[in-house]
Amino acid sequence: MTGGKIDKIGWGVESAGMGSDIEKCEVKQTPLAARHVALGAKMAAFAGWEMPIQYAGIMAEHLAVRSEAGVFDISHMGQIWVRGEAAAQWLNGLLTNDVAILEVAQGQYTLMLNEKGGVIDDLIIYRSGENEFFLVVNASCIELDWAWLQKQATDVEGIELENESDEYAGLAIQGPRAVEVWAAMAGEGGGALPARNHIVRVPAHNGDDLILCRTGYTGEDGFELFCPAASAQFWWDAALAAGCAPCGLGARDTLRLEKGYPLNGSDLDQQHTPLEAGLGFFVKMDKGDFVGREVLLEQKEKGLLRRLCAIRMVVKGPPPRPHYAVCVTDGGEQIAELSSGGLSPSLKQGIGMAYLPKGYGKVGTELEIDVRGKRYAAEVVKKPFV
Amino acid sequence: MNIPDQLKYAESHEWTELDGEVAKVGISDHAQAELTDVVYVELPEIGNVVEAGDPVAVVESVKAASDIFAPVGGEIVEVNDAVQDDPSLVNTDPYGAGWLFKIKTEDASPLEALFDADAYGAHIS
Known part of the structure; x- marks a missing residue:
């Protein structure tokens, strides 16, 4: 077989489409690295992070999520807050979907474009308060997004940005049993999950202030849980105790591909527009101007x-x-x-x-x-x- | 981990069993466990003449495609059609029903440089 070490064969890098990034940066570990190794996970670099690719096997993990429930470490993903009186209007000038229609606690899938209409990142934005937004962004794009947002915020009054990507650990709990899993994890009086595409902050029984988002990347019911990095192992163990199969990036990739969800860096990049990517539903041309809109308008007129x-x-x-x-x-x-x-x-x-x-x-x-x-x-x- | 004594093992995780002039080749139990879920096997054509070290077959898991190298030079005289129909045989019986191909060789000397079971066990631990 290729090379001497099997654990280096083809994992991660190619499917992630970000090999060059990995070589450039130091590879980071999530707070759950020791848990993954203890569970026998095969680890590989992805978007600058050492991540579990699989535990029992991609096939078994994939089917567990489709039929029961699985838990993914998504601590590598980024969390950015945008706050202030002008936040909604400013964000609407940078994102393709319309944040103005979001009610408090509601979220939406959206894209951040460059001036040529190419995709910088795809992300989910939640209106966590009237003037507060929570952005969950791709791991490979945290620095890029952060730099872009800061650049766009220059000389803009009434907004505040905060990058809390390193403070949060994240778990994605996905599968038809997700609601039961949360009930077991939360314990008595733990509260219900938010509605589809909604966010809620809940005080948990261990004292954590948790963020729960009813969303995912698998096409199944489920939620993403963001907790202080120091509590990551506690919530991971709780998810396993509640019956979740530990799942790696391998299954995450096959699950999202079956649903036709694009992966940034592979299916989305700065050379392709969201219209070309078939994501027109998440582009609101009538909401007013936003970065990249002119190019999209031209594409609409001329045809793709x-x-x-x-x-x-x-x-x-x-x-x-x-x-x-x-x-x-x-x-x-x-x-x-x-x-x-x-x-x-x-x-x-x-x-x-x-x-x-x-x-x-x-x-x-x-x-x-x-x-x-x-x-x-x-x-x-x-x-x-x- | 199952490492039968009578076989020779390459650093790249193929096993070889020499019977007269015919070398039977597969991948080790360790290799199948690392790959997990073998979903496709591409085997060489019978009659192909290969050199030691040539990539002659491909074993694919859900995630990755891995080349399989010829441990000796010679002619491909037989391939295991059963693994093409049911690639999971490579996982369930890597030294038996999951073998891949046979090479008829006039020079088995490259096998001398391969690991024996003990050395291979040390190599993968």
């Missing part, structure tokens, strides 16, 4: 030249993987490369996504994927896959 599409293998064959060539049938030319790809544990079939040029994105279009020089039949399908 490429679009992120879902592709499913037609025949049994090797799993499609990121960067594999997407080609025209009968040995035709390459038209794209896969931005994401893998074996779907639910479908037991290869699935992927790619930015396909105009004319190739229609559901049912036949294509070929090149795997090590051999072509395998594939077709464009509707999202989500599952």
Whole structure:
């Protein structure tokens, strides 16, 4: 097998699409690193963090989340607060979705764009108070987002920014049993989970001031719990005691791919707009000006030249993987490369996504994927896959 | 971890069993445990002539594709079709039903440089 050490083979870096970042920075550990190692997790660098890729195996963890419940360490993700009288209006000039429609405690998926309409980051923003917003951002983008927000805040009155990414640890508890899991974790009088896409701060029985968000990245019911970094092990242990399977980034990737959720750094980047990524629902063109809007308007008028599409293998064959060539049938030319790809544990079939040029994105279009020089039949399908 | 005594092991985790001129090859129990969930195996064509150290097969887990190297040079004389139909055999029976391919070789000397069971056990611990 490739290389001498199996634990270095292909893990993390390629699927994350951020190899260069890892080499540049020192790799950080979450407060749960010792727990992961004790559970026998295979660890690898992801977005500058040493993260668990899998414990029992991606397949088992994936299916646990689809049928029961699983817990993911998401302490690597970033948390940024924006507060002040002008916060809502200022954020609306930087994000594609409309924060003005958020009621207190409500959240939404949104994108932060550069001036060319390319995606800097995709994130979830919650209105935690009338003039207070809580942003949960991708680990690989914390510094980029923070620098961008600070730059955009220069000479703006009435807003305050705070980056608390290092203060919080985070767990994502996902699966149809998530509500029961929370009841067991919280104990008597622990309070209910917030409604879908809502946030709540709860005083927990151990004295922590917890933030609970009813959201996730798996397509299942579930919540994300943010606690002081020092309490991470306490809540992790509570989630396992409540019956959650420990799950790594491997299963997180297959779960989100089956639902057609994009991964920043792979399916989203500064060269592609949210319209091209098929995320137009989260772009509110009528709300007023925001960074990148002009480019999106032009794309709307002229039509999109490429679009992120879902592709499913037609025949049994090797799993499609990121960067594999997407080609025209009968040995035709390459038209794209896969931005994401893998074996779907639910479908037991290869699935992927790619930015396909105009004319190739229609559901049912036949294509070929090149795997090590051999072509395998594939077709464009509707999202989500599952 | 199961490491049968009669086999030779490569640093890259293939095992080899020599029977006359024919070397049977698979991946070790340690390797399958590290990969978990083998979902696809690509085997060489029968009749291919390979050199020691050539990548000749691919074992894929959900997460990664790993090359499998020929421990000796020679001609591919047999491949295990069963693992193509059921790749999980590599996980459940890596030294038995999960073998991968056989090479007929005139020079088995590269096997001398491989680990024996004890040395391989030390290598992976």
